[in-house]
Amino acid sequence: MLQQIIDRRLAGKNKSIGNRERFLRRHHAQVRDAVRRAVDGRGIRDMERGEDIRIPKKDISEPVFGHGPGGTREMVHPGNQEYVTGDQIERPKGGGGKGSGKGEAGDSGEGEDDFVFHLTKEEFMQIFFDDLALPRMTQTQLAETPEWKSHRAGFVSDGTPSNLSVVRSMRGAIGRRLAIGAGSRGELRELEEQLAAVLLEPASELRDAHRDDLMLRIDALKNRLSRIPYLDPIDLRFRSRVRVPVPTTKAVMFCLMDVSGSMDEARKELSKRFFILLYLFLTRHYDKIDLVFIRHHTQAQEVDEENFFHARETGGTVVSSALVLMDEIIKARYSPTEWNIYGAQASDGDNWHHDSGRCREILTESLLPACRYFAYVQVAEEEQNLWEEYSRLQESHPAFAMRKVTQASQIYPVFRELFKKEGAAA
Numbered sequence: 001m002l003q004q005i006i007d008r009r010l011a012g013k014n015k016s017i018g019n020r021e022r023f024l025r026r027h028h029a030q031v032r033d034a035v036r037r038a039v040d041g042r043g044i045r046d047m048e049r050g051e052d053i054r055i056p057k058k059d060i061s062e063p064v065f066g067h068g069p070g071g072t073r074e075m076v077h078p079g080n081q082e083y084v085t086g087d088q089i090e091r092p093k094g095g096g097g098k099g100s101g102k103g104e105a106g107d108s109g110e111g112e113d114d115f116v117f118h119l120t121k122e123e124f125m126q127i128f129f130d131d132l133a134l135p136r137m138t139q140t141q142l143a144e145t146p147e148w149k150s151h152r153a154g155f156v157s158d159g160t161p162s163n164l165s166v167v168r169s170m171r172g173a174i175g176r177r178l179a180i181g182a183g184s185r186g187e188l189r190e191l192e193e194q195l196a197a198v199l200l201e202p203a204s205e206l207r208d209a210h211r212d213d214l215m216l217r218i219d220a221l222k223n224r225l226s227r228i229p230y231l232d233p234i235d236l237r238f239r240s241r242v243r244v245p246v247p248t249t250k251a252v253m254f255c256l257m258d259v260s261g262s263m264d265e266a267r268k269e270l271s272k273r274f275f276i277l278l279y280l281f282l283t284r285h286y287d288k289i290d291l292v293f294i295r296h297h298t299q300a301q302e303v304d305e306e307n308f309f310h311a312r313e314t315g316g317t318v319v320s321s322a323l324v325l326m327d328e329i330i331k332a333r334y335s336p337t338e339w340n341i342y343g344a345q346a347s348d349g350d351n352w353h354h355d356s357g358r359c360r361e362i363l364t365e366s367l368l369p370a371c372r373y374f375a376y377v378q379v380a381e382e383e384q385n386l387w388e389e390y391s392r393l394q395e396s397h398p399a400f401a402m403r404k405v406t407q408a409s410q411i412y413p414v415f416r417e418l419f420k421k422e423g424a425a426a
Helices: 017-026 028-040 122-127 138-143 165-199 205-226 266-284 305-308 320-333 354-371 385-394 408-420
Strands: 051-055 116-118 147-156 238-246 249-258 286-295 298-301 340-347 373-380 398-402
Touching: 028 051, 028 122, 051 408, 116 122, 138 305, 165 205, 205 373, 249 266, 249 320, 266 286, 266 340, 266 373, 266 408, 286 305, 286 320, 298 320, 320 354, 354 385, 373 385, 385 398, 398 408
Parallel strands: 249 286, 249 340, 340 373, 373 398
Antiparallel strands: 051 116, 147 238, 286 298
16 A cells, blocks of 8 residues: 655745755855855954855756757758868857957847855855864774763662662652552451441340451451551662763863064964964864963963954063963863863964973973864964974874964965864865
8 A cells, every 4th residue: 555644744934945955965066165265255253154155157057958859850051151061160269168258238148147145154164164173083082081970870779878768768668558558458447347337236146246257357457457567678769870971072272372573463363363263163063162362472471362362562482481371271270181172373483592492392291192182373484493393293293283374365274284184185
């Protein structure tokens, strides 16, 4: 028998959501390229919003089957004095493809514009971070010992006296006594009613015999009920607690930025773009994100976001001061067993010569063992002593990565290179 299922649920506001998802899947490559083009012209504050993207019509056209007239036909074209059957006609030398846009306007003809498609905020961010992943996330979660937390898991019949639930035990005892003695108490009430009726009858041997029999039966039932224990070992209930693994869903991102005299506003803006991309990326993987902003010149200090990007204080450069402060904050507030720790450092690479070696030592001995990932972005082309010291770290520490960024258009490609999925193309 043929069965049909009819969906009578009321459609929501997004009645075409199925077609929309199919379109995004089918033209995923074209939509992703359009999103990347849109990112180049988007400001930092406008990163997390929707976008109207344009897709050339030729990129979304689909092949179709056409029905020809069939058979063998011969056609006569008027005005043909040059070609016969079998001749190959050359392509016009003036170019028959794309127009140059020059020439006079005509009074006929028509065309089609590119296809304009609006992506919501969620769709834009999904495509924006489509092929990115948190480095070393799977490996570290599998390698480390999971955290455990005790949770209540109901009641059990065995346990220690300290976990005894008096209320639940008494409730079970009362229920047991009611269940066991229900029949006997009902029978006892009936016998007592019969005895009361017999005592009202005139005295006789038959009445006395009946009375004695009822009294014996009543005494037997009372003895049976009195033998039901008030509290039995089977009534005892103990609170049970089990240990369950607790997934780590918290992360802290340390943003370290050089604000020395060599860091002008353009370089600070490049650093800000990278930090915002990293923050948006982490919010898609963790329920709780803490941000720690550390700015430094010769001395480092923890500041809020406003002062981090806009404070006017400047000076020389001692990069190790920021790394030391980061290590102190981790030990005081962010245990690596409870938090996923990420570090992002932006600098122009200029540092006091004798300090760069100490920076490498701090990262090797303290920060990299505690961090899931540490990324260094240099917003200058010239390679100085800090870049040379960090290059030695990159060779031996998979949790450390470094790149150069000298203009805004390089921020997004560098970010994708730092956080691409394993095995994915850059």
